[in-house]
Amino acid sequence: MNKKDDPVQQLTAWKEVPADTDFTIYNIPFGVFSTPRRTARVGAAIGNDIIDLSAMQAMGLMEDLELENNLFAQNSLNRFIGMGNDGVNRVRAFIQKLLTEEDSSLREYPSLFVKQENAVLHLPVEVNDYTDFYSSREHATNVGKLFRDPDRALLPNWLHLPVAYHGRSSSVVVSGTGFHRPKGQMLDLHKDPVFRVSSRLDFELEMAFIINRDTPLGHSIDTTTALDHVAGMVLLNDWSARDIQAWEYAPLGPFLGKNFATSISPWLITTDALRPFLTEGPKPEIEQFPYLQFSGHANYDIDLEVSLIPEGGEENVIVKSNSKYLYWNIRQQLAHHTVNGCNVRTGDILATGTISGPQSSSCGSLLELTKGGKKPIKLKNDLKRTFLEDYDTVVMRGQAQQGSVRIGFGPLTGQVLPALG
Numbered sequence: 001m002n003k004k005d006d007p008v009q010q011l012t013a014w015k016e017v018p019a020d021t022d023f024t025i026y027n028i029p030f031g032v033f034s035t036p037r038r039t040a041r042v043g044a045a046i047g048n049d050i051i052d053l054s055a056m057q058a059m060g061l062m063e064d065l066e067l068e069n070n071l072f073a074q075n076s077l078n079r080f081i082g083m084g085n086d087g088v089n090r091v092r093a094f095i096q097k098l099l100t101e102e103d104s105s106l107r108e109y110p111s112l113f114v115k116q117e118n119a120v121l122h123l124p125v126e127v128n129d130y131t132d133f134y135s136s137r138e139h140a141t142n143v144g145k146l147f148r149d150p151d152r153a154l155l156p157n158w159l160h161l162p163v164a165y166h167g168r169s170s171s172v173v174v175s176g177t178g179f180h181r182p183k184g185q186m187l188d189l190h191k192d193p194v195f196r197v198s199s200r201l202d203f204e205l206e207m208a209f210i211i212n213r214d215t216p217l218g219h220s221i222d223t224t225t226a227l228d229h230v231a232g233m234v235l236l237n238d239w240s241a242r243d244i245q246a247w248e249y250a251p252l253g254p255f256l257g258k259n260f261a262t263s264i265s266p267w268l269i270t271t272d273a274l275r276p277f278l279t280e281g282p283k284p285e286i287e288q289f290p291y292l293q294f295s296g297h298a299n300y301d302i303d304l305e306v307s308l309i310p311e312g313g314e315e316n317v318i319v320k321s322n323s324k325y326l327y328w329n330i331r332q333q334l335a336h337h338t339v340n341g342c343n344v345r346t347g348d349i350l351a352t353g354t355i356s357g358p359q360s361s362s363c364g365s366l367l368e369l370t371k372g373g374k375k376p377i378k379l380k381n382d383l384k385r386t387f388l389e390d391y392d393t394v395v396m397r398g399q400a401q402q403g404s405v406r407i408g409f410g411p412l413t414g415q416v417l418p419a420l421g
C-alpha cells in the first residue's frame with residue numbers, strides 16, 4: 001500500500017491559529033529563531049507563534065522523549081535532524097499531542113510561545129553543500145529555446161538523467177535577506193564582452209530538500225530508501241543574472257550568474273508533514289536506468305506562487321505553478337546524485353530546479369515569462385517588468401491541501417538592492 005493511502009488522523013488544536021495560516025496543527029515545521037533577549041535556538045511554528053523547544057527541553061517538559069541534552073539550544077537544525085526521521089517524527093507527534101490534548105502541560109507555560117513578529121528567523125540548517133537540479137521539462141524546454149535554438153531545446157541527456165550543477169553554500173541566505181545586484185562579464189548588443197552591472201536579473205521558483213545524515217564516500221542511496229535521508233523541504237529562490245549566465249555557462253555550466261545569492265524559506269516542512277500530498281508525477285518518456293526507477297507516488301501536489309512587489313508598490317501575483325509538474329522527482333535526484341559514490345552530509349541542500357508548468361502563467365522565471373526579455377509583463381499601476389529592478393521584492397509561497405489537511409511553507413522573500421560601488 002502506498003503510504004499516501006494512510007488516512008491522516010484528524011487533529012484539532014486548543015491553540016488558536018488564523019484560519020489561513022500555513023502553520024496548521026498538521027504542519028509543525030522546525031526552524032531557528034532568536035529574540036531580543038536570547039540568541040538563536042530551535043523552535044516549531046504553530047499559527048503566528050513559535051514554540052521555544054530549547055526552553056521546553058530545559059524545563060524538563062520533553063523528558064519522556066529521552067533526547068540528547070541541549071538538542072534545541074543550537075543555532076541550526078543539523079543536530080536535531082541528524083536523529084533521522086523517526087526521531088524528528090517523535091518530537092513532532094509529541095508537540096501535536098501537547099497542542100491538542102485539553103490538559104496539556106503547555107497551557108501552563110504561555111511564555112514558551114513566542115510571537116513570530118517578535119522573533120528573527122535564521123537559516124534553518126548550517127548548509128554544507130548546495131546542488132541545483134534542472135528537473136522541470138517545461139523549464140528546460142523554455143530555457144533551451146531561448147539560450148540555444150528551438151529545434152534542440154532539450155539536450156540529448158535530459159530524458160536520461162536529472163541534470164544538475166554544484167552550487168555554492170556560502171551565499172545561501174534566509175528569507176528576508178536583501179542582496180546587491182551583481183556585476184560581471186556579459187555580451188553587449190554587438191556581442192562584444194563588456195564588464196558591467198547585470199541588467200537581466202531574475203528569480204527561479206524552486207523547492208529544495210535537506211539531507212539529514214552523512215553517508216560514507218562510495219555509498220549510493222537508492223530510490224526506495226531515499227526519503228529516509230530527507231529531513232524535509234523548503235522553498236528556494238535561485239536568483240540568476242541571465243546576462244552573466246549566458247556568456248559564462250559554456251561549457252561548464254552556471255557560476256557567477258548564480259552564486260551571488262540563493263534564498264531559502266526559514267521553516268523546514270518535514271517529510272512526514274508532506275506525505276499526505278504525495279501524488280503521481282509525469283510518466284517517463286523513455287525507459288530509465290534501473291537506479292532511477294521508482295514505482296509509486298513520488299511527486300508532491302504543492303501549489304506554488306510568485307509575487308513581485310515594486311518599491312513602495314502593490315503585490316502582483318505573476319506565477320502560479322505546482323511541484324507535481326517536476327519530471328524528475330526528489331527520490332531520483334538523490335539516487336542520481338549518489339550513484340557514483342558521491343557522499344552527502346547533514347545540512348546539504350538539493351534544489352529541484354525551476355518549477356515551470358504547462359501554462360504560460362506557470363513559468364517559474366522572468367526569462368520564461370517575458371520570452372527572454374522581449375515581452376514585458378504588466379503589473380498594477382501601469383508598471384511593467386522584463387527583469388527585476390532595484391528594490392523589487394520577490395515573494396514565493398507554497399501551499400498544499402488534501403481534504404481538511406492543509407499546510408504551507410510560509411513566505412520566502414528577498415529584495416534586490418542596488419549594485420555596490
Ligand code: MN
Pocket residue numbers: 132133204206238353354
Ligand atoms: Mn536553478
